[in-house]
Amino acid sequence: MVSPIQFIAIYHVYQIIKPLHYIILILIQFFFYQGAMAWGFYAHQEINRMAVFTLPTPLISIYKTNIKYITEHAVDADKRRYLMKEEACRHYLDCNRYELSLPLDTIPKTWKSAVEKYGEDSLKAHGIVPWHVYFVYYKLVQAFKEKNNLQIIKLSADLGHYIGDLHVPLHTTSNYNGQLTGQEGIHALWESRLPPMFDSTYDFFVGKAKYVENPINEIWSVLERSHTLVDSVLNFEIKASSYFSEKEKYTFLPTNYGIKKEYSEAFSAKYHMLMNGMVEERMTKAILFLGSFWYSAWIDAGQPILENFPLLPDEDDETPKVPENGVMIGRKEE
DSSP states (O other), rough: OOOHHHHHHHHHHHHTTTTTTHHHHHHHHHHHGGGGGGGGHHHHHHHHHHHTOOOOHHHHHHHHTHHHHHHGGGGHHHHHHGTTTTTTGGGGGGGGGGGGGOOOOOSSSSSSHHHHOOOHHHHHTTOOOOHHHHHHHHHHHHHHTTTOHHHHHHHHHHHHHHHHHHHOGGSSOOTSTTTTOTTTTTIIIIIIHHHHHHGGGGGOOOOOOOOOOOOHHHHHHHHHHHHHTTTHHHHHHHHHTTTTTTTEEEEEEEEEEEEEEEEEEHHHHHHHHHHHHHHHHHHHHHHHHHHHHHHHHHHHOOOOOOOOOOOOOOOOSOOOOOOTTTOOOOOOOO
């Protein structure tokens, strides 16, 4: 039998520990959803990783040796956006600033000609991704020629990031986050929310890398294909929204920075279905394109024999370090 004094003591102890189960639940959710913070990097890392398997002998053995580095450092370019103001423009091109309709046939395809026509400051104001892809490709060719093993792997990882961006429709328009059409958040929905939700259904067996005869033309061809999809990306989001109330369209998830408003699984699934394979098509095309560019850089360098290829450390002095609570410099895509 519990005495009144014991009952009062137990009651007060209960009142003290009662909130703890809520704290425990929050902590469980926090650590569970920490993995979700990688969603923004997920597709880039998967593109780099899968591109390794498109390579022929002898390149595949070299790249597989450093597949962990190539995968993890696929996002270095995004990390640099927190540190360098000149990085942001390398990830996109606002095609609609130059062309009101396709094809993109008035924009000079070489950097020198583009600078002569528009000026460097103007170009950087609206993005330079196609020219930067070729610039990194050229540097990779030089690294192969010099048999600079460290730079070969680092540039290969960076090239993967920019080629990935080249395949994203919303990296080709000034309405990059739906901010001009009342669709803010669509950028992260398309490239960060959908891939990890549905990639288990994607066919990543894309075949073997092929030699690219004219890298510049191929870069611009990919950019144009991405730009043709912009209206579909936006319009299908509007259509998907018509099936859901505001409450049904969104959910709230705990993250490292507090509770985040996120698109619900039901809405994301509907949007993904309406696009009819678009995200998979862009990801798989990026994988084969990247593998082909790695392979072509090696061919253009004269097919050098690369011996004693080192295993790169996970991090070194050049690895970008994003400051805690850092803010992305330039264009925001969330």
